[in-house]
Amino acid sequence: MKKYLIITISLIILLQSSIAQNIDLSGYVRNYSGMLVGNGSNDFVILQNTFNLNFEKNSSSNAFKVNPMIYTEYGDSLVFRLREAYIDFFFDNFDLRVGKQQIVWGKADGVFITDIVSPKNLFQFLLPDFDEIRQGVYGAKFDYYINDNTFEIVWLPVFSPTIYANPNSIWAVKPNFPMPPIYDYSNTDVNPSLENSEIFVKYSALTTFIDFEIMGGYMWDDDPTMFTSFVPDGSGGMNLLLSPEHKRITLGGGSFSTTLGPFVMRGEAAYYSGKYFNTTTPQFDNGVIQKDYIHYMLGTDFALWDVNISTQFIQKAVMDYDEIIKPTPLFKGEYNNMMTFLARYSMLNETLDLELFSYYDFEYDDALIRPRILYDYSDAVNLQFGANIFTGTEGLFGQYNKNDMIYFKIKYSF
């Protein structure tokens, strides 16, 4: 109750202050209802209302943005997220942004290859809009411009890991170990300090022939490595102890985008060095092995009979692969192949859109298929009806094969 009061008072103060200072206000109110149909229960697993508010002010030399977002779920729970809160300083040839911010790199859609600065929030798996999947990160971003070239440095003193679904959620990832584990979280957190900072650099150019980015990063793995050991259970047996720990990884990569007649060709690749994988032998070497891997994408966008189509092929290849590596939904073997497909058709002067988006994983033969219809009832009100269909029995998508869902969203933008 106290939390509601504080948030409400804070918002009222912000709103009054905004009106007084001519701060630009925008955002949306959204109602989102989702019903499970995959397990025969017809349960409403999503009954959510969202209030997204943007406070912005721009001038030629500086700007700021604050983006609070409030979710209310059924059962009256309330979640407050400050997605972004930053200040910009603009100079003749460089800009500086300080504060909590979302940073997006790369040319891939719906796949995270060099787009690794802002970690993911997977509280509803990959189903929310991508701006809701990305978390804001605390730090500073410096951009230096020479004509159409940009040099960018990002410094993050505070590490933010991937946020996973609550263990009771239908999106929870089930641990896959030979016996029920117990957990030791004592080494999980990364304390904010200069030594524990993350740093990313990027050079990008936008030219008449091609757009490209070259990047590098010295970062923490957003997903913790599960170090394993066995401890006595007090009754003569042994317990499997999992110690989640974030480890450093280094990566370098790049992306490009160009046009070839009616086709937009896109590509993106990154080399990850020092990634820890769990093994099938938890009793040895803390159940982990360190390997490098390559993650890349090739894709194209084009129009066919007024339907905008986008397709991507994505591969992850583990270097110096060892059969001891334990298969996971993300890495089944040495090579992991996936594709995405998007088709969108607009009609009635772009007031009605029909869309189909899907991921397909070749290794697990599983898929997520997402048809939806979007209708602009007016300039402010958008209606959306769609479905999330999971196929397969295992893998990133197949693990949720009981979570087929239909949903309805109403969004009022202002």
Next chain:
Amino acid sequence: MTSKRFQIILMTLILTSAIYSFAQDKPSGLEIIQKVYDRPTGNDQDGELTMTLINKRGDERVRIIKQYIKDFGKEEKKIMFFVKPADVKNTSFMSWSYDEQGKDDDQWIYLPALKKVKRISSDSKNDYFMGSDFTYDDLGDRHPTSDSHKILREEKLDGEDCYVVESISKDEDYMYSRTITWIIRDKWIGLKKEFYDEDDDLLKTLSVKNFEKIKEYWIITHSVMHNVQKNHTTDMQLKKLKVDTGISSKKFSERMMKRGI
């Protein structure tokens, strides 16, 4: 007899001379369209574009765009920032167009929800712009040599002396079978344009409602496109127009697409 022969020769000479003189004064269809294409509109422009989309029931939707255009000699750069409606606010669009015949435009769109500048193909010029009745091709400067032009007649329209020119695309796949344009003599402004579909039925009519002389340039500030087949109309007005203010070339960059107006 000799006198009669002389009179005939004289008449023939006068007539030939008159026809020759008339032919010299009257430009060809291509020359007229070229003059429209070459009509100066300043080295740079910025203004606020308001598009009101009206469907057959009379329901209105409003799009407001802040746009900047600059001529760099052999290329023209344009950047647009979407102000309304709310769900596309802060979206921006940038295009670089080239004088070089056959060289495609470069185009990018910045989507604030994705925080990403995406290169898009300029091949889809037949697509409609933001749900309006204008295609990207209608809004752009179509090169005169892309079509064959023929003067149909000369007539008055809205009190202006006009050439009426028919243009047929050299590209068989072009979305219009032909267009007919009423062009004001001496001002070289297209006052009205009819667009015919693949079956040669009238598809759309563009009517210029207002044009102004800003500095020494004639600029169209209000036009209406009516799709007669769908009974859908787009009213487009250019407000707060400024010409030759010396817009910085830095305005036409990825940096500005992300930063906004």
